[in-house]
Amino acid sequence: MNAALTQNSPVHDTVVEEADARAVVEGRSSSQPEPPARGRFETGESVFRTILWASAIGMVVLLGGILLTLIIQSFPAIKEFGLAFVYSTNWDPVAGEFGALPFLAGTLITSFLAIIISTPFSLAISLFLGEYFREGFLSSFMRSMIELLAGIPSVIYGFWALFYLVPLIRSFQMQFNIPPYGVGILAASAILAVMIIPYSASIAREVISMVPWGLKEAAYSLGSTRFEVVKKIVIPYARSGIFAGMILALGRALGETMAVTMVIGNRNRLTFDIFSPANTMASVIANEFTEATGDLYLASLIEIGLLLFVVSMITNIIGKEVIKRLSRN
Amino acid sequence: MTETTETLDITRSKATSRASRRGTEKSNIAGRKAKDLGFRVLISIFSVIAILPLFFIIFYIVKEGISAISWSFLVNLPKPVGESGGGILNAIVGTMMLIGIASVLSLPLGILVGVFLAEFTRNKLSYWVRLSMEVLQGIPSIVIGIVAYLWVVQPMGGFSAFSGGIALGIMMLPVVVRTTEETLRLVPGTLKEASLALGAPYYLTVLRVVLPAGLSGIITGIIVSVARIAGETAPLLFTAFGSPYFNTNIMKPVSSLPLIIFNYAISPYDDWHKLAWGASFVLIVFVLAMNLVAKGVARRWRVKF
Amino acid sequence: MTNRFRGSSFISAVLAASFIFTGLAHGAKDELLGAGATFPYPLYSKMFDVYHKKTGVEINYQSIGSGGGIRQLQNQTVDFGATDAFMNEEELKKSSEILHIPTCLGAVVITYNIPGSPQLRMSSDVVADIYLGKINTWNDPRIQKLNPDTKLPKMKIVLVHRSDGSGTTFIFTDYLSKVSENWKSKVGRGKSVKWPTGLGAKGNEGVSGLVKQLPGSIGYCELAYTIQNKMPRAVLKNAAGNFVEPTLESTSNAAAGKIPPDTRVSLTNTDAEQGYPIAGFTWIILYREQNYGSRNKEHAQTLVDMLWWMTHEGQKFTKPLDYAPLPQPAVDAAESILKDVTYNGKTVLK
Numbered sequence: 011m012n013a014a015l016t017q018n019s020p021v022h023d024t025v026v027e028e029a030d031a032r033a034v035v036e037g038r039s040s041s042q043p044e045p046p047a048r049g050r051f052e053t054g055e056s057v058f059r060t061i062l063w064a065s066a067i068g069m070v071v072l073l074g075g076i077l078l079t080l081i082i083q084s085f086p087a088i089k090e091f092g093l094a095f096v097y098s099t100n101w102d103p104v105a106g107e108f109g110a111l112p113f114l115a116g117t118l119i120t121s122f123l124a125i126i127i128s129t130p131f132s133l134a135i136s137l138f139l140g141e142y143f144r145e146g147f148l149s150s151f152m153r154s155m156i157e158l159l160a161g162i163p164s165v166i167y168g169f170w171a172l173f174y175l176v177p178l179i180r181s182f183q184m185q186f187n188i189p190p191y192g193v194g195i196l197a198a199s200a201i202l203a204v205m206i207i208p209y210s211a212s213i214a215r216e217v218i219s220m221v222p223w224g225l226k227e228a229a230y231s232l233g234s235t236r237f238e239v240v241k242k243i244v245i246p247y248a249r250s251g252i253f254a255g256m257i258l259a260l261g262r263a264l265g266e267t268m269a270v271t272m273v274i275g276n277r278n279r280l281t282f283d284i285f286s287p288a289n290t291m292a293s294v295i296a297n298e299f300t301e302a303t304g305d306l307y308l309a310s311l312i313e314i315g316l317l318l319f320v321v322s323m324i325t326n327i328i329g330k331e332v333i334k335r336l337s338r339n
Numbered sequence: 340m341t342e343t344t345e346t347l348d349i350t351r352s353k354a355t356s357r358a359s360r361r362g363t364e365k366s367n368i369a370g371r372k373a374k375d376l377g378f379r380v381l382i383s384i385f386s387v388i389a390i391l392p393l394f395f396i397i398f399y400i401v402k403e404g405i406s407a408i409s410w411s412f413l414v415n416l417p418k419p420v421g422e423s424g425g426g427i428l429n430a431i432v433g434t435m436m437l438i439g440i441a442s443v444l445s446l447p448l449g450i451l452v453g454v455f456l457a458e459f460t461r462n463k464l465s466y467w468v469r470l471s472m473e474v475l476q477g478i479p480s481i482v483i484g485i486v487a488y489l490w491v492v493q494p495m496g497g498f499s500a501f502s503g504g505i506a507l508g509i510m511m512l513p514v515v516v517r518t519t520e521e522t523l524r525l526v527p528g529t530l531k532e533a534s535l536a537l538g539a540p541y542y543l544t545v546l547r548v549v550l551p552a553g554l555s556g557i558i559t560g561i562i563v564s565v566a567r568i569a570g571e572t573a574p575l576l577f578t579a580f581g582s583p584y585f586n587t588n589i590m591k592p593v594s595s596l597p598l599i600i601f602n603y604a605i606s607p608y609d610d611w612h613k614l615a616w617g618a619s620f621v622l623i624v625f626v627l628a629m630n631l632v633a634k635g636v637a638r639r640w641r642v643k644f
Numbered sequence: 645m646t647n648r649f650r651g652s653s654f655i656s657a658v659l660a661a662s663f664i665f666t667g668l669a670h671g672a673k674d675e676l677l678g679a680g681a682t683f684p685y686p687l688y689s690k691m692f693d694v695y696h697k698k699t700g701v702e703i704n705y706q707s708i709g710s711g712g713g714i715r716q717l718q719n720q721t722v723d724f725g726a727t728d729a730f731m732n733e734e735e736l737k738k739s740s741e742i743l744h745i746p747t748c749l750g751a752v753v754i755t756y757n758i759p760g761s762p763q764l765r766m767s768s769d770v771v772a773d774i775y776l777g778k779i780n781t782w783n784d785p786r787i788q789k790l791n792p793d794t795k796l797p798k799m800k801i802v803l804v805h806r807s808d809g810s811g812t813t814f815i816f817t818d819y820l821s822k823v824s825e826n827w828k829s830k831v832g833r834g835k836s837v838k839w840p841t842g843l844g845a846k847g848n849e850g851v852s853g854l855v856k857q858l859p860g861s862i863g864y865c866e867l868a869y870t871i872q873n874k875m876p877r878a879v880l881k882n883a884a885g886n887f888v889e890p891t892l893e894s895t896s897n898a899a900a901g902k903i904p905p906d907t908r909v910s911l912t913n914t915d916a917e918q919g920y921p922i923a924g925f926t927w928i929i930l931y932r933e934q935n936y937g938s939r940n941k942e943h944a945q946t947l948v949d950m951l952w953w954m955t956h957e958g959q960k961f962t963k964p965l966d967y968a969p970l971p972q973p974a975v976d977a978a979e980s981i982l983k984d985v986t987y988n989g990k991t992v993l994k
Contacts, residue, residue, distance in 0.1 A: 051540040058542030062458075065451035066468045069516070072509070073471040076478070076486050083489055103809070104834035134385030142382060155390045161630050162396060163570020165597040166619050169604040170396045173612075180858070189800045190860060191843060204392045211389075235375035265479025267573035268601060276807035276844030287843045289807075292481045292573070297846060299485065300577050300679075301712030301809040303735065303835070308715075312489075315482045326477035419693045420686040421872055421965070496720050496937045497677065580679075582704045583689070584696075592677060592704055606849035607856055607873045 077319070084313035086306055095313060101278040103302075108310035110317065112280040116288040117318070120195055120270065121263040123284065124202035125210075125256055131203075132211040132259070133252065139211075140218030141244055142236075160208035168272035171201040176273055183285060193275040194287040201273060202263045209262055210255035217251025217336065218244055251336055257329035264322045267292040291318045397623070404620025407613045413621075417583050417599075423610045427618050429585055433500065433593035434622075437579060438565055440504025440589060445511040446561065452512075453519025453557075454545060476513035483509050484574030492578060500586075500593040503579030507568040514567060518560025522553035559637045566629035570622060572597035596622040674701040674946050680713020680726030681811050682847040683750050683866045684926045687965050688726070691958045701946055707847060711809020711835045717742065717929055720937050723947055728811025728926040729835050730908035741932040743985065745951050745978050746907045746925040748959070749968035751895040752816050753870055753922070754878035756862040757855050758782055758797050761876040765790045765887055768880070768913075768921070772824035774801060774862065776831075777841040782860065797860075803842030804854050804863035809835040812848060815924040816864045819912040864922075867895070868966035882921040883913050894920035895968040903973045905980070925974070928954070934987045944987045945994075952982055952993065 087095060091108060098109025135156065143149040172193075179200075180192030221244050229239045245252070275287020276297055289297075291314050302308040415426030452468060459465045487506035492498055526549050534544040550557070572595075575581075580592035581602065596618050603615035678688075685707040692703040705726070708716075713725030718739050730744055754771060756764070770786055773779045779786060783796040806813045817833040831837050845854040848865045852873055855863040867890050870877050879889045888894045898911050898919030911923045928951060934944035955970065955978040962969040970978070985992045 051543075055540050055542050058545070062451055062455045063464070065448050066455040066459075066464055068448065069452050069468050069475075069512075070464075070471045072512075073475055076475075076483075076509075079486055079489055080482070100838075102838040103836045104832050104838065131385050131389035134382045135389055137382050138386040142379065152386065152390070155393055157630070158627065159390065159393045161566060161626055162393075163572070163597055163622060163626060165570065165572040165600050165604075166396065166400070166623060169600055169615060169619060170399060172604060174395065174399060177857070184859075189802060190858065191802060192858065193843065193854075204389075207389050235371045237375040237378040238371070240378070261477055265477075265481070267479065267481040268597070272601070272605065276846070277842065278838070278844070289844075292479055295481050295485065296573060296576055297807045297844070298809065298836075299488070301709045301715055301835075303711050303715050303718075303809065312485060315485045318479055319482050322477050322479055323474050326473060330473055419689040421690075492721055493719055498721055581706050584675075584702045584704060586702075591675065592706075605846055605853055607853035607869060608849070 080312060080316040080319060084309050084316050087309035087313040090306060091310075095310070096317070099280045103304075103307055106304065106306055108307070110291070110310070110314050112278055113289055113291045113294050113314060114317065115280055115282075116195070116274070117264055117290040117292070117321075119282065119284075119288070120198045120202060120274070120290055121260055123195065123199035124206060124263045125260055127199060127203035128207050128210065128259065129256065132207045132214060132255070135207065135211040136214035136218050136252070136255075137240060137244070140215040141221075141240060144219065156208045156211060159204070164205065164266060165268040165272075167201050167205055168269035171197060171269060171273045175201060188285050191275060191285065191287055193273050195274070195281070195284045197273040197275075198270045198288075198290070199284070201269050202266060205266065205269065206259035206263050210252075210259035213255035213258060213333070214248065214252045217248040217255075220251075221247045250332055254329050254332035254336065257325060257332065261322050261325040261329060264325060265292055265318060267296050271296045291315075400616065400619050400623055403613070403616035407617030408620060412614075412617055416585060417614070420608065421610075425610075425614065427596070427599060427614060427621070429583060430594040430596045430599045430618060431621070432585060432587065433579065433582070433598075434569060434595045436500050436587065436589065436593055437503050437507055437575070437595055438569060440501060441507035441511055441568055442561070442565065444504060445508035445515060449512050449515030450519050450550075450557065453516045454523060454550070456516065456520040457523035457549075458545070472513050472516055475509070476517075479573075480506075480510060480571055481573040481576075484577055487574060488577045495590075497590070498578060498580035498592040500579055500589045500591065503575050503593070503595070504589070506574035506578050507571060510568055510571060510574070511564040514564035515557075515560055518563070519553070519557050522556025522560070523549055525556070526552045555636055555639075559633045562629050562633040562636065566626050566633070569626055569629070570597050572601050576601075596625075674699075674942075676701065676703045676723045676943075676947055676950065677721075678703065678713075678724040678726060678928070679706045679708050679716045679722045680929075681710045681728045681926055682707040682849060683710075683728045683810075683812050684726065684748060684967065685848070686868050686872070687748060687962060687967050690961050690965055691954055694961065695950060695953060695958070699949075701950060703950065707849075709806075709808035709835075709847065710811030710814065713929065717931075723930070723939075723943070724951075725929045726926065727929055728924055729814030730910075730925075730927060731929065739931075740936075742929050743932050743981050744907050744927040744929055745955065745981055746927050746970055746974050747954050748926055748962050748970060749895050749899055749911075749923060750926055751867040751890045751898075751920050751923045751968070752812055752819075752864050753867050753890045754862065754864055754880070755852065755855055755870045755875045756878070757857075757859055757875075758799065759859070762791075762794045763876055763889075764794065764878045766878045766880055768819075768823035771878075771880070772820050772827050775803060775805075775820065775840070775842075776824075776827060777803075799860040802858055802861040803839075804845055804851050804858070804861050805839050805842050806836070806851060807844030807846050810847075811835060811924075811926065812864065812866060813837065815910075815912060815922060818910055818924075819922045822913045867892075871966045880921050882919060883915050884917050884919075886918060888918060888920045890920050890922075892963060892966065892968045894918055895923045896971060898923035899925075899968075899971050899974070903971075903977055905977060907974060907977050907981070923968075925970075930985070932985060933989070934985060934992060941987050941992075944985070944992050948982055948985050948992045951978075955979070955982075 095110055097111055099111045100107050100109045101112060139149055139152060176192040176197050179197050180190045183190045225243050226239050229243050270290055271293040274289060274293050276289050277287040278289050281288050295311055295315055299311050302311055412426045414428055416429050418425035456465055456468060483506050487502050491502035491505055530548055530552060531544055534548040575595055575598050579595055581594045581598050582592045586593050600615045600618050603611040688705050692705055696702055710727035710729050713727045714731060716722045717725035731742060736742060767790060780801050782799045782801055788796055814833060814835045817837055821828040821833045845851045848869050851863045851865045852869040855861045856873060856875060877890050879887050882888050897916050898914050900916050901914055903909060913921045955975055959969045983991060983993050
């Protein structure tokens with residue numbers, strides 16, 4: 011295979027195309043000098059190319075392997091439950107019946123709620139950094155704070171939420187006579203919201219700072235205030251970028267495990283009450299994977315992993331597609 | 340473009356209609372200015388609220404963590420339940436081992452794939468590689484844990500640092516590949532051409548000219564990816580598994596900082612909560628230091644062209 | 645030029661080799677890996693710490709829940725599992741012969757978090773109805789009737805149960821199934837069941853941690869956890885009609901009956917006069933034939949010696965940690981089971 015590749019597309023040519031400097035190398039390739047070194051270099055050359063191609067192929071194989079492993083290992087559950095797996099609410103390890111709807115719903119509800127909570131804040135930050143304070147101390151301070159926020163490990167978010175956020179929510183619930191669980195969907199969404207702000211904000215900021223000056227100046231010259239410029243020019247212009255940021259943040263929220271596991275309450279029931287405990291796809295795997303007795307139980311958990319994989323893959327691809335289209339424009 | 344021009348028209352027409360509706364021009368301007376100021380204040384307030392949790396988290400970790408930290412905390416092993424004292428040496432060693440294994444496994448592959456993507460931009464394989472990278476980056480870490488369990492733990496008949504390292508290595512890959520590719524793309528073509536013109540073969544050009552020129556970027560990428568995996572917990576739950584002993588054998592289970600934070604945080608023991616705060620402090624200092632170093636490397640050793 | 649390059653690849657090869665060698669060199673050291681029940685974890689961590697100091701054998705025990713203990717033993721990823729729910733016939737049929745060694749007795753207690761932490765009296769039907777969600781406030785007349793002198797708060801009851809597969813859950817639901825027909829038909833017994841209501845928490849640590857944090861909550865967990873965390877425990881009415889406080893003594897009393905040779909027996913709701921009704925053995929499980937995977941004879945020897953120590957000398961650590969020691973009949977049974985452990989068909993125990 012390697013020999014064929016070497017013959018068909020000489021590396022030099024690729025480089026030339028890349029560098030777009032045809033003349034230089036064309037001259038070179040027609041009059042190959044240095045005969046003594048040639049043999050040695052050619053071996054090196056082909057070895058290097060083989061290694062490069064092999065590792066690139068390895069990358070694709072790795073992903074394919076992951077996907078294949080998940081499909082094969084979840085096959086017993088797919089065969090047993092079929093499509094019912096995604097709409098059945100019954101998760102009963104004693105009877106050996108498994109339906110993933112409570113976890114699908116838990117994941118979607120916590121993630122979307124997190125997006126809803128975080129959007130005003132991430133939008134504010136992206137306007138703060140992309141429009142109002144583009145430079146200077148305040149801006150660089152804010153930027154490094156956001157970077158820090160993105161760098162904190164998820165388990166630490168969970169730990170902090172368990173000891174400070176959950177009691178806060180609990181005292182709120184006690185005042186309004188709601189069962190004072192503290193843990194539950196709201197706690198999970200709130201901590202998720204904090205965690206995803208940096209992601210949606212950074213993409214939105216980039217797009218907002220790319221709004222052409224000409225447009226804004228035109229609006230100013232017509233007597234608009236800055237607020238009106240933001241509302242009528244900046245946000246409409248950056249709309250799809252803001253949207254893409256939200257989608258990518260959603261992708262991250264879907265797969266987030268530790269922080270959610272620690273504060274979601276781990277109840278395997280379908281619920282739409284944001285104060286009630288629930289379980290997400292990631293948290294049920296974290297809780298039950300090492301102890302799933304019985305092959306069907308394990309296969310069901312792996313199928314949840316597969317579903318989670320597919321859902322976040324689709325979300326990510328959509329988000330990246332939107333961004334690609336943006337950068338093309 | 341046209342769309343925005345339309346928006347502008349609308350802006351103007353709305354503004355005029357509003358002006359005529361509201362009466363005098365003067366009060367209208369005052370109202371608009373007030374609105375403008377109000378919005379600016381609102382943006383600032385929301386921005387500040389968004390980063391408040393960061394201060395709370397850091398404040399509590401420093402407050403609770405610093406009292407737990409001492410020399411003996413760093414160099415001792417944990418004590419049995421109910422006995423106070425004990426340290427987190429096992430977790431520190433475990434984290435270092437996991438990072439080491441993950442790096443050894445993923446750096447060569449990641450850098451090679453990065454070179455591939457930077458050099459072969461327009462072929463079919465690079466399209467697929469790029470797509471796999473994007474997908475790989477989006478895979479939830481817990482799913483990678485499942486895969487590492489099925490690939491390594493089950494066939495090898497035991498939990499091990501090695502299996503944890505594989506899981507973390509897979510997570511590092513996309514970051515390493517992307518930063519390598521991005522950096523190498525920034526290396527000007529003239530540099531490559533000069534090398535080729537001098538008669539250096541292509542592979543030596545890449546190894547001796549292109550890679551060294553992009554070294555600072557690649558190192559930054561490596562450090563960022565290490566910081567990313569240092570705090571990963573989910574994939575370790577069923578791979579590295581945890582161990583209360585000082586263990587340097589890569590085929591045996593090891594503990595790690597995020598793993599003990601999780602285990603101790605959900606326990607009822609106050610002693611363990613204290614250990615968890617201390618471990619959080621150590622972990623956060625490590626992660627933040629890594630990020631700072633990455634920034635420093637990027638700034639100081641950046642090759643300017 | 646190329647030489648230097650070769651040099652660096654040589655160095656990395658040496659590095660990789662040394663990495664592997666350190667691995668092998670350490671492999672010779674005695675080390676056992678176990679996983680499973682969280683119920684006896686405080687006891688095991690003490691026992692293994694003492695045993696490590698005494699013999700140098702490192703025993704890494706991870707409390708991932710009884711279900712996990714069984715699963716990981718079946719997957720042969722651990723040397724021994726630990727469970728508080730004995731494996732049923734169906735589970736046992738799936739793999740080569742697995743032996744149960746009892747290590748101590750434990751009691752599952754009902755703990756709660758209400759203002760003043762009074763000691764409450766409860767009957768089996770009240771406990772069942774609380775967990776079925778039929779009684780959902782603390783000042784419910786049925787609880788009040790059993791505790792005439794206590795002023796019960798007007799609070800919602802928040803149920804806490806285990807989120808992981810757990811032997812503690814097994815013992816507790818085994819008890820509920822014995823005392824309540826309703827529970828038996830609706831939920832049944834198991835290491836993880838479909839809870840009608842309530843919050844899940846991971847491990848005994850998680851349940852007691854959550855109950856401690858949550859006002860108005862009620863949960864079930866191992867006696868030792870509640871003593872160490874100074875949490876209140878409900879006094880339960882047993883099968884003989886007596887109200888019994890969960891103590892080490894009342895736990896031992898529950899095991900007064902006959903013990904079968906394989907020690908797989910349920911100790912809930914026994915008719916012992918002063919026995920606490922939710923008690924049970926906790927077991928360490930291992931393969932009878934120890935030559936599997938890549939295990940050598942010394943490894944099997946280490947494991948059996950350790951188990952012998954746990955069931956004999958190690959028993960002295962039970963009481964200080966609030967576990968009930970094994971009664972003599974159980975120790976005898978454990979001895980004869982340990983003599984059954986083989987390596988290549990030959991008895992391991994010397």
